[in-house]
Structure formats: C-alpha cells, structure tokens
Amino acid sequence: MPQVISPARPRRTTELVLLLLALGIGLGAHLLSAIGMDREVTAEYWIQTGVLAIMALLFHLVLRLKARYADPYILPIAVTLNGLGIAMIHRLDLESGDNAADRQLLWTVVAMGAALVVLWFLRDHRLLRRRTYLFLIAAGLLLVLPLIPGLGMEINGARIWINLGVGSFQPGEVAKIMLAIFFAGYLSANRDLILLAGKKVGPVTFPRFRDMAPLVIAWIISMGVLVFQRDLGSAILFFGLFMAMIYLATSRVSWIILGLALVGVGGLIAINTISHVGLRVSAWLNAFDPEVYNRTGGSFQIVQGLFGLASGGLLGTGLGEGRPDIVAYANSDMIVASFGEELGFVGLAAIIMLLLLLVTRMMRAALGTRDTFGKLLAAGLAFTMALQCFVVIGGVTMVIPLTGLTTPFMAAGGSSLLANWIVVALVLLVSQAARRPVVVGPMVNASGTGSGHQDRSEPTSLPAPTTPGGER
Amino acid sequence: MSELAVAALRLGLLLVLWILIISIVSSQGRDLMVGRRNKVRPQAAAAPAARPASSTAAPVAEAPGQATPGGGQQAAPRPLPRQLEVTEGPLSGQVIDLHGEPLMLGRAQEADLVLDDDYVSGRHARLFPQGSRWFLEDLGSTNGTYVGGSQLARTVAVDPGTPIRIGKTVLVLRP
Numbered sequence: 001m002p003q004v005i006s007p008a009r010p011r012r013t014t015e016l017v018l019l020l021l022a023l024g025i026g027l028g029a030h031l032l033s034a035i036g037m038d039r040e041v042t043a044e045y046w047i048q049t050g051v052l053a054i055m056a057l058l059f060h061l062v063l064r065l066k067a068r069y070a071d072p073y074i075l076p077i078a079v080t081l082n083g084l085g086i087a088m089i090h091r092l093d094l095e096s097g098d099n100a101a102d103r104q105l106l107w108t109v110v111a112m113g114a115a116l117v118v119l120w121f122l123r124d125h126r127l128l129r130r131r132t133y134l135f136l137i138a139a140g141l142l143l144v145l146p147l148i149p150g151l152g153m154e155i156n157g158a159r160i161w162i163n164l165g166v167g168s169f170q171p172g173e174v175a176k177i178m179l180a181i182f183f184a185g186y187l188s189a190n191r192d193l194i195l196l197a198g199k200k201v202g203p204v205t206f207p208r209f210r211d212m213a214p215l216v217i218a219w220i221i222s223m224g225v226l227v228f229q230r231d232l233g234s235a236i237l238f239f240g241l242f243m244a245m246i247y248l249a250t251s252r253v254s255w256i257i258l259g260l261a262l263v264g265v266g267g268l269i270a271i272n273t274i275s276h277v278g279l280r281v282s283a284w285l286n287a288f289d290p291e292v293y294n295r296t297g298g299s300f301q302i303v304q305g306l307f308g309l310a311s312g313g314l315l316g317t318g319l320g321e322g323r324p325d326i327v328a329y330a331n332s333d334m335i336v337a338s339f340g341e342e343l344g345f346v347g348l349a350a351i352i353m354l355l356l357l358l359v360t361r362m363m364r365a366a367l368g369t370r371d372t373f374g375k376l377l378a379a380g381l382a383f384t385m386a387l388q389c390f391v392v393i394g395g396v397t398m399v400i401p402l403t404g405l406t407t408p409f410m411a412a413g414g415s416s417l418l419a420n421w422i423v424v425a426l427v428l429l430v431s432q433a434a435r436r437p438v439v440v441g442p443m444v445n446a447s448g449t450g451s452g453h454q455d456r457s458e459p460t461s462l463p464a465p466t467t468p469g470g471e472r
Numbered sequence: 473m474s475e476l477a478v479a480a481l482r483l484g485l486l487l488v489l490w491i492l493i494i495s496i497v498s499s500q501g502r503d504l505m506v507g508r509r510n511k512v513r514p515q516a517a518a519a520p521a522a523r524p525a526s527s528t529a530a531p532v533a534e535a536p537g538q539a540t541p542g543g544g545q546q547a548a549p550r551p552l553p554r555q556l557e558v559t560e561g562p563l564s565g566q567v568i569d570l571h572g573e574p575l576m577l578g579r580a581q582e583a584d585l586v587l588d589d590d591y592v593s594g595r596h597a598r599l600f601p602q603g604s605r606w607f608l609e610d611l612g613s614t615n616g617t618y619v620g621g622s623q624l625a626r627t628v629a630v631d632p633g634t635p636i637r638i639g640k641t642v643l644v645l646r647p
Contacts, residue, residue, distance in 0.1 A: 014499055021492050028485050035478055073496050080492060126612055192574045192600075318482040343486065350489040357496055364503070370625065371612030433612075 009435075012064050015072035019060055022076040023053045026083020029319055033091040033342075036320025048090060048105050052083055055112045062116050063428065066123070071365055071431035077358045078409055078424050082108055082417070084351070085410035087319070088331065088338055095325040100412045103167065107414030114418055115425035125429040129373045132185030136218055139178035142171035143225040158404065159229045172226075172234045173419035176384065177426070179222060180241060184376035186214055187249035191372070195250050215246070230276050233405035236391055237384060239263065244383040248376055284401035301328045305337035305396050309348075316344025331412040333404055336396045352393065355408065359386045362427045368434030378430040381423050552604050553632045553645040561641030562588060574600035577638055578611070591615050591639035597624075605629045606645055608636060615639060 027049045034041045056079045063070055086108065090101035122128070128135070145162050146152035153161040153168055161168040187194070194207045219242050226235040243259040270277045283299035286292045287306075292299050304327045311317065324330045324338035331338070340348040362382030366375045388405055395402035406416035556568040556575070568575075568585060575584045580594035587596070593613035600607055609627040610617045617624045618637040630636060636643040 018492065018496065018499075021488070021495070025485070025488055025492060028481075028488065032478075032481055032485055035481070073500060076492070077496070080489075189595075192576070192598075315483065315486065318478070319485070343489075346486050347489065350486065350493060353493050357493065370610055372609075373612070 010068045011072040012060070012068065015063070015075060016060060018073065018076035019056055019079060022080040023049070023056060023083065025080055026052060026087060029084055029087040030090065033087055033319040036318050036342075037091065037094060039094065039320075044090075048086055048101065049083070051105055052079070052086065052108060055109055059112055059116060062119055066119055067428055067432040069432050069436035070428040071361050071435070073361050074358065074424055074428060074431070077354050077361070078421070080354060081351070081358075081409035084339070085335065085407075085412070088324075088335060088342075088410070089412050091320055092325055092331045092338065100331055103414065104412050104417070107417045110414070111418040111421035115421040118422055118425040119428065122425075122429060125374055125377065125426060125433065126371060128181050128377075129185045129188070132182055132189070133214075135178040135185070136182040136214070139175040139182065139218075140221050142175040142178070143222060145171045146229060147225070158231045160231045160234065167414065170413070170415035172229075172231065173415040174422070175222075176234075176237060176241065177381070177419055177422055179218065179238065180245070180377060180380045180384065182218060183215070183242065183245040184373050184380055187245055188372035188376055191249045195252075215242070218242075230274070231404075232270075232277055232280070233391060233403035236403065237388060237405065240387040241380060241384050244387075245376060245380045248379050248383075249372075280401045280403065284398060287398060301334065302396070302398060302402050304328075305334050306398060308337045308341035309397070312341040312344045312348075314345050316340075316342050316347055318342060332406060333392070333402070333411065334396060335407055335411045336393050339410075340396075351410075352389075355385075355389050358408075359389075361431075365427050365431035365434050369430050371433070374430045374433055378427050381427060385420075385423065550604050551647065552601055553606060553647050555646040556585075556599070557644050557646050559635070559642045559644050560637075561639070563641060567646070570599075570601075570606075572601050574598060576611075577643075578613075587638060587641050589639040589641060592641070596638055597636075599630070605631070613638075 030045050030049055031041060034045060056075070059075055063075065086101055086104055089104050093099060093101050146159050148162075151162050152159050153163050155161055155168075160170050160172055162171060190211055193211045219238075222238045223235060226238065239259070239262075243256060246255045246259075247253075271281050272278065279297050283292055283297075283302060287299040287303050289299075293303055294300070308322065308324055308327060311322065316322070319342045322338075322341040324334075324341045327334045327337055336348065336351075339351055343351075359382050362378055362385065366378035366382065369375055369378065385408055388408060391400065391403055392405045392407050392411075394400040395405075406413050408420045409417065552570075552572060554570055556570055558564055558566045558568075576595060576598050577583060577585045577587060577592075578594050578596040579587055579589065579592045583595065593611070593615070595611045596613040597617045598609045598611055600609070606629070607627050608617065608619060608624065608630050610624040618635075619628055619630055620634045630645055632645045632647050634644070636645075
C-alpha cells in the first residue's frame with residue numbers, strides 16, 4: 001500500500017464549523033418535515049435535535065482532548081446522516097403512530113456514548129492487536145446468541161435478533177467489527193507466512209494450511225451461523241470483509257477471483273435450495289409481474305419504493321409532502337427510497353456522496369497510518385461500509401436483489417447505529433495515529449528497566465559514563 | 473407560511489446539503505492526493521546525483537535511501553543485496569545472510585533477527601525485497617526506525633551502505 005505523510009495539523013476548528021452546518025441540516029430537515037405535514041412544531045422536534053447536538057458537541061470536545069489530530073470530516077458526516085435519519089424516522093412515525101424516532105434517538109445517545117468510551121479509554125488502536133483471538137471468540141459467541149432458544153427472536157424468517165427485554169438487538173452488527181479486528185490482527189502478524197511459505201503449483205502459490213487455518217475457521221463459523229439464521233445480507237457482508245482483508249494484506253488478485261467464483265457457486269446453490277433466497281431473486285427479476293407483486297414476500301416493497309423514487313423526481317416532493325409510508329419498512333430497509341421520494345435525486349445523490357466521502361476518509365486514515373494492523377483495520381472497516389451501502393442502495397434501486405441490511409447511520413435500528421458509531425471511533429483512533437506529528441525526542445524506554453538515562457543525541461555506542469544522566 | 477416560502481426553504485435544504493459536501497471536498501484539499509508524491513519521486517531522485525555524500529547529514533525531504541551517493545537510479549538493475557551486517561550494538565560484527573525473503577526485526581522471540589535491547593519494540597521493523605531493492609517498514613515501534621539519519625514515516629527503499637538504526641543497533645546492507 002502506498003504511504004503518505006499528512007501535514008500535522010489538528011483542524012478541530014474545521015470540524016466544529018462543519019459540525020454546526022451538519023446540525024443545521026438536521027434541524028432544517030426536521031422543521032421542514034413539520035411544515036410539510038402542516039403540524040405544530042412541538043417541543044419534541046427541539047428536544048430530538050437538541051439531544052443530537054449535545055452529543056455531537058460532546059464528541060467534538062472529547063476529540064479535542066483525546067485525539068487532537070483525528071480526521072476532522074468523519075464526525076460531521078456521521079452527524080449529518082444520523083440527523084437526517086432521525087428527522088425522516090420521526091416524520092414517518094407521525095404517519096404510522098409509532099415512536100421509532102424516540103428509540104432511534106435513545107440508541108444514538110447510547111451509540112455515541114459507546115464510541116466516546118472507546119475513544120477515551122482505548123487511546124491507541126494497536127492495543128487491540130494484543131487480544132486478537134479474544135475478539136474471534138467474542139465474535140463467535142455473539143453470532144451464536146440468536147440461535148439460543150428463549151433468547152433469540154425470529155423476525156421475517158431471519159433469526160438474527162436477541163431479546164433484551166426492553167428491545168431487540170442484532171449481535172451480528174457488533175460481531176462484524178470484532179471479526180474485522182481479528183482478521184486485521186491475524187493478517188498483520190502472519191502476512192509473510194501466508195504470502196511466502198507454501199507449495200507452488202504453476203504460477204500460483206498456495207499458502208500452507210496451518211497458516212490459513214484460523215482464518216478459514218473464522219470464516220466457516222460466521223458463514224455457518226449465518227446460513228442457520230438465514231441472514232443473506234450479513235452473509236454477503238462477512239464474506240466481503242473476509243475477501244477484502246485477505247486482498248489488502250497480500251495484494252494478490254487471485255484471491256478476489258477465487259472469492260468471486262465461490263460467490264457465484266454459493267449463490268447458485270442458495271437460489272435453488274433456500275426458498276427464502278429464491279423468492280428474493282424472483283422478486284428482483286420479475287418485479288413488475290402481477291403475480292410476483294401480489295404474493296406475500298413478493299416485490300410489492302421494491303416496486304413501491306421505485307414508484308416513490310419516481311414520484312420524487314429531480315428535486316423531490318419536499319419533506320413531509322410525499323407518501324413514503326406506503327412502502328413496508330419505510331424507516332429501516334427502505335429509508336433510501338423515502339429520502340429519494342422527499343428530497344429527490346439531488347438530495348439522494350447528496351446522501352450517497354456523503355457516504356462516499358465517509359468511506360474515502362476511512363480509506364485515507366488507512367493510507368496514512370504507519371502500522372499494518374491499523375491499515376488493515378481501517379481499510380477493512382471502510383470496505384465493509386462501502387459494501388453495505390452498495391447492497392442496500394443497490395437493492396432498493398433494483399440493481400441487485402434486495403437483502404435486509406441497514407443504511408449506515410440513517411436506518412432505524414439500534415444495533416446498526418451502535419456498530420457504526422464504534423467503527424467511527426476506531427477509525428478516528430487510526431486517523432489520529434496517521435495524522436499526529438511523529439514524535440522526535442528522547443527515546444522512550446520500551447520495557448521499563450533502566451529507563452531514562454540515554455539521550456538520543458549522544459552516540460549510542462559510547463559507554464554509559466559519558467552520557468549525562470537523570471535529565472528527564 | 474406561504475407556498476413559495478416553503479418551496480424556497482426546501483430548495484435551501486438541498487443547497488445546504490451540497491454546501492456541506494463542497495466545503496468538505498474543498499477543505500480537504502491536497503490531503504487526498506495520494507498519487508502525487510509518487511509521481512514526483514523519479515525527478516526528485518535524479519537531483520541528488522549532483523550533490524553526493526550529503527545524505528546522512530541532514531534529514532532531507534525525499535526518501536533517505538534514494539539520496540545515497542552515486543545516484544544509481546538510471547543504471548541497469550543491480551542484483552539484490554545479499555547480506556545484512558550489524559555495525560553497532562550488542563550484536564556488532566554479526567553478518568546475516570539474506571535469502572531474498574522478508575525479515576522481521578525486533579525484541580520478540582519470533583523475530584528473524586532478535587535484538588535484545590530495551591529500546592527496541594517486540595515487532596520493530598520489517599525488511600523485505602521488491603525487485604532489486606530492499607524496503608524497510610516500521611511496524612509501529614515505540615522509538616522509531618532511522619534510515620540514514622532520518623526517522624521512517626513510511627516504507628522506504630534502503631540501498632547498500634545506508635545505515636539503519638534500531639535502538640542501539642545499526643545495520644548496513646552489503647551486496
């Protein structure tokens with residue numbers, strides 16, 4: 001990977017200005033939806049925007065204190081998307097009589113709080129590398145949780161939720177981050193072994209089995225669990241994460257070709273054997289067929305989403321003036337269609353642009369940091385987010401079959417919010433390591449014994465008595 | 473509120489969204505240009521040939537390994553250096569044969585060259601071949617790795633004769 005030195009400038013004020021703009025967009029969207037629906041602007045509107053603003057400014061403050069050199073664009077982008085999401089969910093609540101916006105707000109506070117805890121206590125992302133296998137075990141446990149009877153919940157044929165008593169939680173979202181940490185840790189330590197040791201057959205070098213075994217086991221566990229849970233979206237995400245990390249670590253295109261071949265074979269088998277997947281594909285291919293449109297689990301949702309996007313046109317109907325609520329799951333799976341209808345092509349393009357900028361900033365952190373673990377972690381997380389956006393937005397716009405994944409930061413759903421904010425915290429830590437100035441000063445004694453008597457400016461080979469001691 | 477005002481506000485929201493995007497893109501400026509530095513390098517590398525032997529004195533802007541005297545950049549591909557000699561530190565005088573395979577340097581027992589030194593991190597640096605040159609990458613060490621007097625901030629090519637300093641140890645590549 002190319003390595004680039006960033007100028008060491010904190011740029012926290014840039015972040016503050018952009019953050020205020022982001023909060024302004026959230027507030028504006030919220031108030032416009034009230035005007036569009038001819039409703040009184042109640043205290044609820046101000047409270048929801050106010051709570052988001054307080055959390056965002058607190059986040060900014062913690063960055064000033066703990067990670068001064070972290071990337072200044074990631075936080076404003078995430079806050080913009082989160083604020084727009086809350087505004088849209090609240091607007092849809094008023095049609096359906098639900099209170100999803102309050103839950104979303106609560107989860108936003110929890111998620112940003114968790115991200116702040118990560119930023120405050122972790123300090124350096126490299127500490128995660130010491131517990132590589134612990135993260136694999138934790139990810140495995142989290143993935144198995146929904147299969148435990150009594151704890152797991154089945155919604156719409158997928159068993160990926162657990163019942164927390166107060167609400168449901170999707171452990172797979174957090175497991176995704178832990179697997180990314182494991183892959184990054186394992187690959188950064190064993191990259192050379194995988195690349196160089198092994199049998200050579202023709203032009204391709206096959207890695208030894210024992211070097212690949214932990215990865216293959218991690219992959220089989222996650223895939224097996226997802227097959228049992230019938231969660232197609234997460235399966236795509238985990239597979240993509242796995243392929244991307246291997247490619248990033250080894251830069252061998254053969255892995256990608258192998259991976260795509262496996263996707264093709266696995267996909268064909270899944271379409272023909274798992275009814276759930278077969279229905280999704282036929283709803284994608286024959287969406288406008290009346291029979292497919294009318295059957296349960298058919299293409300009603302996608303087609304209504306497309307009609308919504310079409311009625312939005314270039315500039316949209318305006319917030320609160322469309323009918324995005326006709327679509328099933330308008331505030332979670334289909335929130336992209338809701339925005340497309342009410343903000344139009346111009347607004348949806350802006351949202352996709354913001355997601356793209358977020359991914360490029362995460363990739364930039366990966367390019368800038370000096371350690372392999374940080375590079376792999378940030379790039380892997382960035383790729384996962386990009387893939388997730390593609391799967392969701394591609395599904396809604398009928399580029400690919402629709403699968404149940406959430407639009408990062410926008411869709412209603414606490415676990416996804418929590419996971420994405422933790423991803424933000426981790427990437428901010430990596431970007432802090434990438435952008436902070438290289439410390440040039442007296443050497444730090446790495447192990448602690450006999451510390452502090454060596455000055456860097458002295459020739460290191462000279463015997464100890466000539467160096468002035470105890471100055472630091 | 474009049475319909476016109478609402479329409480204006482609606483367009484205003486879209487405008488502000490794009491203003492946010494444009495201000496992000498314009499304020500990140502040259503920060504995203506990853507390829508530029510790489511393109512400049514061949515021209516910059518040709519210049520030091522005029523002022524040889526200044527590489528170890530001051531940390532120059534370009535990669536230290538490329539500022540070595542001689543300016544052999546345009547010469548025919550040289551063979552990959554085969555030996556690594558320890559010139560200073562506890563292991564001084566030792567010569568390690570390189571077999572064209574990556575080498576991990578550090579205090580950890582699994583390192584290929586174990587440097588028993590408190591100033592060296594467990595996994596300190598990695599030396600790996602690419603084409604006809606060796607490249608050195610710092611693995612996020614506490615005290616840094618120095619090539620020709622300046623600290624590594626990214627992977628650089630190391631030429632034979634350029635001192636590599638890790639803690640108290642100084643290493644030199646030999647052809």
